[in-house]
Amino acid sequence: MGHSTSLWNPMPELEIMKDCNGVEQVALRVPRGASARVSLLGGQVISWRNERGEELLFTSIKAIFKTTKVVRGGIAICFPQFGNCSALEQHGFARNKMWSIDYDPPPLPPNGSNxxxxVDxxxxxxEDDxxxxxxxYEFRLRVSLSMDGDLALISRIRNINGKPFSFSIVYHTYFSVSDISEVRIEGLETCDYLDNLCQRERYTEQGDAITFESEVDRIYLSTPNVVAVLDHEKKQTFVIRKGGLPDMVVWNPWEKKAKSMADLGDDEYKQMLCVAAAAIERPISLKPGEEWTGSLELTAVPSSYCSDHLDHLLGTT
Incomplete structure (x- = not known):
């Protein structure tokens, strides 16, 4: 890791650190032991640990640490596009830009961070952008950790232009799992999806749950606001709650593609799964002066607990 510094530390639960390239990171901690780390490069969450110190996000052992590109893993912010559909770099430029700490953000609605x-x-x-x-535009990102260890990201994007613009956005989240063959996703049943492995052909999800036996690269459309990722071997469930983000990306590269990726170990596809809240199919449009807000909240609970409440959770939209 790096060293801590006293540049900004108004609360004992916050600490500024630097990685091996001198890029600042903000560490968040709560009394029960849960923690998170956010890099100013890309505004990327690079660690989220529960109260037992177990890492909940995946980061590749081959992750390439540079000062101009986010690492393979964590939660990367893809803005203003997802994919490679314009002259912009793939998945947009926000994830490879240096963000700053926002010392005086506009207030969030009540209870936004109680x-x-x-950190904001x-x-x-x-000028180059x-x-x-x-x-x-102004892109404000709040990353917060609750006393129970829940991780939340709230984005606010304001148009300070003289003309309208549109954008797509994805919270590209890599979950750490025991074995991809032991994982299933619940909550996306009957949703339509675009299959990136079939020229974005549109299909309807037929299964009772999504399981994994080969490469998957899909964009699920008009999805519920609560989705669950169940890891049978770990007996752990990630509950994903989202707002303002109608779509959801589900991705695992599987064996062949993993071997072709320089910043991913050959067998690491077994320990990762991307389930990413997104707005892709219908880009967000903002008129001058307008602001969009989107939110993501992640909770990790024992599967035994979640099974008692999952039907209720997944019925919440």
Whole structure:
């Protein structure tokens, strides 16, 4: 890791650190022992640990640490596009930009961070950015950790332009799992999806749950606001709650593609699963002065607990 510094530490639960390249990271901790770490490069959450110190997010052992590119894993912010559909770099530029700590953010709605440890980050376009994507915006990101160890991200994107613009956004979340063959996703049954392995052909999910036996690369559309990822071997369930993000990306590269990726170990596909809240099919449009808000909350609970409440949770939209 790096060393801590006293640049900014108004609360004992927050600490500024630096990685091996000197990039600042903010560590959040709560009294029961849960923690999270956020890098100012990309506004990327690079660690989320429960009260027992177990890592809940996947990061590749071959992750490449640079000052210009996020690492393979954690939660990366893809904005203003997802995929490679324009002159912009793949998945947009926000994930490879240096964010700043926002010391004076506009207030969130009541209860937005009550009882939580949080940090506010800010991204604004540089002159070079405006040449590629000529829109003035303010992207504010709050990353918070509740006293129970729940991780939340709240994004606010404001158009400070003289003209409207549209964007897509994805919280590209890599969950750490015991074995991909022991994992299933519940809550996406009967949803339509675009299959990136079949030229984005549209299909309807037929299974009672999504399980994994080969490469999967899909964008599920108009999804419920609560989805669960059940890990049978760990007896652990991730509950994903989202707002303002109608779509969900589900991805695992499987063996062949994993071997072709320089920053992913050959067999690491077995220990990872991307389930990412998103707005892709219908990009968000903002008129001058308008602001969009999107949220993601992640909870990790024992599967025995979740099974008692899962039907209720997945019935919540």
């Amino acid at each position: 009882g939580k440890v949080f 980050l800010l991204l604004k376009p540089s 405006l040449k590629c994507w000529p829109h003035c």
